[in-house]
Amino acid sequence: MQAVWVNGIPTDQIKVTDRGFCYGDGVFETIAVVDGRPQLLSQHLNRMRSSLERLGFPEAIESVIESDLALLSFQGDQTLKLIVTRGNGFRGYMPPQEVSATRVMTLTDRVINYDRADQGVVTRLCDYRLPLNPVLAQLKHLNRLDQIMARNEWHDPNIAEGIMLDAEGFLIEGTMSNLFWFNSVAGELQTPLIDRCGVKGVMRDHIISLSHREGVRVVEGRFAPSVLSEASEAFICNSLIGIWPIVALDHNHYKIGSITRKLQSILARELD
The missing domain is CATH 3.30.470.10 (Aminotransferase class 4, branched-chain amino acid transferase, N-terminal domain)
Structure with a gap:
């Protein structure tokens, strides 16, 4: 309807x-x-x-x-x-x-995909890169051609999302989501800085606030894709899907970790 x-x-x-x-x-x-x-x-x-x-x-x-x-x-x-x-x-x-x-x-x-929230999703890195445009960065404006170009790169239904880089090769976001990962070496939750391109998601900001409240350190920064090899867990998020754990991103494979499950649990209680 x-x-x-x-x-x-x-x-x-x-x-x-x-x-x-x-x-x-x-x-x-x-x-x-x-x-x-x-x-x-x-x-x-x-x-x-x-x-x-x-x-x-x-x-x-x-x-x-x-x-x-x-x-x-x-x-x-x-x-x-x-x-x-x-x-x-x-x-x-x-x-x-x-x-x-x-x-x-x-x-x-709305049909909620509980399987992806529970079992996790497979993702890939996109070839298409987001142009730098600080003036329009963070906004959910109506021009979504960058995301359309990236989403058109794959047609495998087993791949749930594509992760996009900016023109300089730094991680930014998914085509329809924001990206987080837990860096086990640094002991912190990391997410790309959204100041030159990308969408500053409402769920992204909410998760950052929840993490601070729960004593989880969150760092926003410019990260090369190689940092994902140091991650012990990763997830994507937006206001409709909540949190989907990432179990694979190209050659990187992840277990669904305690940080991801904890944040999912808090969201479920808050938004129920």
Whole structure:
């Protein structure tokens, strides 16, 4: 089942002149609904607010989005997607001086893949590299061509995710997830620094906060792929999948370790 609202009205139609359609001029958030409750909703709205501000959208849009959400009735396990574009425009890249944003909400049923959370997943390194662009780094903007190019590299259903490097060869993220690993030599949880490209995931930041709370040291930095050979465990995460342990990444193989299981357990309790 899928329900769609555009600017607070039940419809699945937008104008072909919408700048989100024409240029990818906008942002989006994808939110898990568990037992009728949107998870980490305030964090998602805060990221959307920050993203819209960086793209120069007017502040008044924020209150309208919250009014749109009040129209929804959540039931069971669903996926809520929020999209905000700069609205309709004429030809050319120059944004309109007065923005009349387009707001799209979709609500769909969600099937949770418990096997991947329990048994772990196989991943691979992608050949396609993310270009460096600090201005758009961290944002969940509508231009996902980098991720599409990387995801098109494999069609093996046994491979759940591809890990992407930046233009300089440093680890960044998965095509649809963020990446963590436990470095047994340094005794710390490590994750790529998202300051020049990539998406600063809501679940990523939540896991960092949980780890600090549980006394697990987390280091964000620029890491070459070779560091993964020193990892005793690794996992990917996002707001829909939670945490999926990695059991293989190309020639590296991992056991599902205690740090991963502990974080999964805490998330299950918090988000249940």
